[in-house]
Amino acid sequence: MPDVAVTTVSGAWALVAALLVGVFAVAAASFDGALAARSAGGGARAGARMPLAETARLMRQRRRTTVAADGPLWRTGGGGLLVVALLMVVVVPLGSWTLADLAVGIVWFNAMDVVVWAVVWLAGWGANSAYSLVGGYRFLAQALAYELPLMFALTAPAVAARSLRVADVVAAQHGLWFAVWMPVAFAVYCLSVVAFSVWGPFAPAAGSDIGGGVLAETSGVDRLLLLAGRYALLAAGAAFAVPLFLGGGAGPLLPAPVWVLVKTLLLLAAFVALRRRLPALRPDRFVEAGWLVLLPAVLLQVLVVSVIVVARS
């Protein structure tokens, strides 16, 4: 195993990391706005300005509360997504720099995505409103479907690299990206990122049939935080895929940090565009696919990876 030189940078750089997540989240929202406006027959350029208008609108809007709302829990749910996204990118190396070179970086990411369960549920529960609550139920059902496949999808690169440290996983991809020889794990990982971000086909928890579900009762800054949190989670999930499956900073010509950003951006764009292609996957039907198809498939993938790793050593 090559010893990888990653430098742990000072904690002050976390502000830059947060800024990058913010920029990516705005870019994702902007891209989605443009796609939505184009499909509705309006101008894509005006649609791309959507995040700006939406932010101004929500900054100006009053916060509201509901009867007997559980304030602290509700607000925790509201701000939680953004916090989780920021904690996720802590272990993503930007080229050779990282904020935290944890020996269990992959487990850290997994732990953070499990926190999303609680956060979305609290956002649904706290409002004391039937539609929000139904949104919360739906998210839990969906999480039951994607969480185990996601855990095994995260296991595959760790087995191949024989390490849970993210930098080791990057180093183990010299020559061949994990996305190429473990495509099932990569696909399951991508689906799960879209799912824990409550995005696109995995957005029934915030569905229009229940008035926006977990979003239904929020307004003003509370809503802004939830929406921004969703995009930030998508961005963080895309960023973590780069060291895990897409060879980290490997690439011709450009320096490694730029490659990390470019790959993140491309994957993020693909996630955003997925929303246009597919109808919503209702949790009650998707959970079947999650347990009967995704879970066996990704277990098989881990088996194949393990056999190859043993045979090679």
Added chain:
Amino acid sequence: MGLSGRLAAYAVSGAHVLVVEVPGWWETRAAVERALTARGWRTALSPADADVIVVCGDPGEQLSAVVDRVWEQLPGPRARATALHTDEVGAALDETALALRDDQHQRRDAGDRAREPAGGADRGDMDHGDMDHGDMEMAPGGIPLASGGEDRDGLEMDVLHVPLGPVLPHWPAGLVLRCSLQGDVVTEAQVEVLGPAAPSPALSAPADERRAARRCDGAARLLAIAGWDDAAAAARRTRDVLLDGGDRDDAARQLDRLASRVTRSLTLRWMLRGLGCVDGAAVAARGLPESARGDVHDRLVAMLRQSRADLRGEATADEDRAAATRAALPTLVRGLDVAAARLIVASFDPDTVGVRREAVRA
């Protein structure tokens, strides 16, 4: 223009509008939706999400009361308007934009409002379904606690009484489905209709284009509920071409493209198959229209096919089966979750325009 003025200008450039359709005024609602797209505005999904309420049509007493309650739930800055005819829509929206930008007016409005939302069991339109008679002393915020009920697995589970509608996105105008929910499963449901203020004379038979547009609108609604925004937008665009008196061939081509996209989608089939099945015997027994046969997916495809047939001038005579369809809804949604119930309601597209005609007969 100061900072707050600029903020207001940006905010209003992307206002969210809660559109309330009174039975019989669907074309006005369609015009509002089109005007929103043209302005870069959006339809709101809930009162909390809305800056503006636009009422399309002349609501009756009950529906007016609901709209007033929903109005109280808008966070503010807020504005409301009414549009009866399609050509009033632009002016109504302009008016709301002005009101939204008027800081003085908005501040006064905010000052007049109570800080805490009004509690109690009478606010059961969009949220906090008024729950069962519980012990009033155990009533946080004036809402009695939910009572228990036997769940499907034999355990006890809370029962919430939640009305679906009448102010709900992609929902048939004026319809209220009073549901008892356990978790998100509908255990009991009753149908009610909140009509317009005055019965207007029976409509003359609609032209082919308008009938086709109506069906596109229904398909758009179902696709939106199914969470496929892109296909829903395509259906709405076709609807608008037809309502505009645009090129009929162009609309026909768009319809064909949409129909093939819908039938090709395996995911959509996976999600809609087997939902809300109505067999031939049920169609006959309940007096449902022939197009109701099959499951939600069949009815979606039928809606698009009929729309295409309307354009070819092969329309079959429209029968008024709205009342029968409405009466069939509770049985069909019982035991299903809210998502499935909403798909089933949207698949029938119960045209509550029937209310007006019935009122005339009465």
